Amino acid sequence: MLFINTRPQDRAVRLTQQLQAAQIQVVELPLLELIAQPYSAELNSLYQQLNRAQVIVVVSPTAVQIGMQYLEKTGIEVATLTHIQWIAVGKTTEQALLKYGIQSHVPEVESSEGMLQLPILDGLNSNAVVAFWRGEGGRLFIMDHLRQQGAEVLNFVLYQRQCPVQSQQVMAALLPQLQQDDHYVVLMSSEASWLNWLQLLQQDISLISKGIYLVLGPRLAAILGEYRQHHAAAFEFIQLDSLSSDVIVREMERVLGNS
Template sequence: MIFVNTRPTSRATPLTQAMQAKGLTVLSMPLLELVTIDISEREQQYQQAFCQQPDKYQALVVVSPTAARQGLAACPKGFIPSPNCAVIAVGHATAEVLRQAGWQVQCPDEYSNEGMMRMPEISRLQQGNHLLVWRGRGGRRVLVNFLQDNGVNVDAIAWYQRQCPAQAAELFSQMQQQLKQLASSAKPVVLISSGEAFSNWRQLMADSTQYELEDFDYLAFGKRLTQIITDLQLPCVRLEHLDNDEVWRGVQAVNNKSD
């Protein structure tokens, strides 16, 4: 079976190695790249308050390993958040970055906005409480809007932005050539980790003369993205998170459907 790993190059290698170890042929087709950006003066003030006013924030949400690394780099050496500030990491990889710095971290059972909303550390926040988010530009808007609608003061720092890789068209052309050479009878399985990644995939497919969206099976992260893909009548298996074992479970589910 062919597996198309669309994760950003900086995050793709562990998953590629894990899927290869399971006997899959893995093709790399990054649909997003992460580019560091300068934070604004206001965001600098949020970070300063987080480090210098221990009781200002009741929770910190860290959405990715990249956000964790860049946020930690902006903290004083050896800094540990106040015990009154719950640190919530989206994903085990994000949590591991923070734990290596000595932080106590909680992870939602489901790595979606909905999963975080169900966490006691989030659901107990009240009007007038403060929450800080370390993220990429524009990330986790659903969670932010939900909390703001409930009177929670949400401050967010965007450490990076996501964009379609400049070489995406070239890589996509190479991927198509590889698929043609492999000539597999089974549909390739494509990992789609976000709505933005899927938009980039659709744009690349629209320019293809060899393949259509229907020529692939899809693994989609989260409920909303799965709904978007299934609404297009495309075969899709939902993933609850993007850890290697969950992706492998999705691949097996695709296999079972095609048997």
């Protein structure tokens, strides 16, 4: 059974290698690429307020890279932010922050819901200031939740997310195989990825029901569940609590064992 690896190109390699080592056919089809937003007066103003924050939430290695690049541009030293607690949404982001000497909290589930379960966020004062280093359209749920709790949110939109043009070309070549196969497995890590997937299959939406989707976290699982119900689609989905390659390979082997 074909596995479609939708992770961004720079983060797809390890998973692809582990799946291939397990004799599983893999196609890499990134559903998101991240493009830096230009440094602006608005971002500069946010950076000048950063030392007010009790917590900085960093959602991806790309957010680390661009966030630190722009931090340097403002002339602010990382060492002056040691009083702030950092949250990394996932182990890869944690490792990216460690390169700058920053220790961070990591949720067990790499999602907005997982972050809200961290004691550091759960115990915030009502007038707390929380900064988000993120991409356009990402993590709106958790920011809205924190605002409702009385927190002030500093919203650093550091990059845009879009479906890579190359993936549209890969999908065009892949369609005949998807039409022929009974089922395929696809990794789905965000709502933006899901929407791009639907867009890629708009020429043959019946193929959506052939999918077995490995989805990250309960909110994304709920989104797929609602789509399945409203569109009378017949696909399966399996909720993941982590994007660890080991976890994904185990789930894929379980799917193959049940097929």
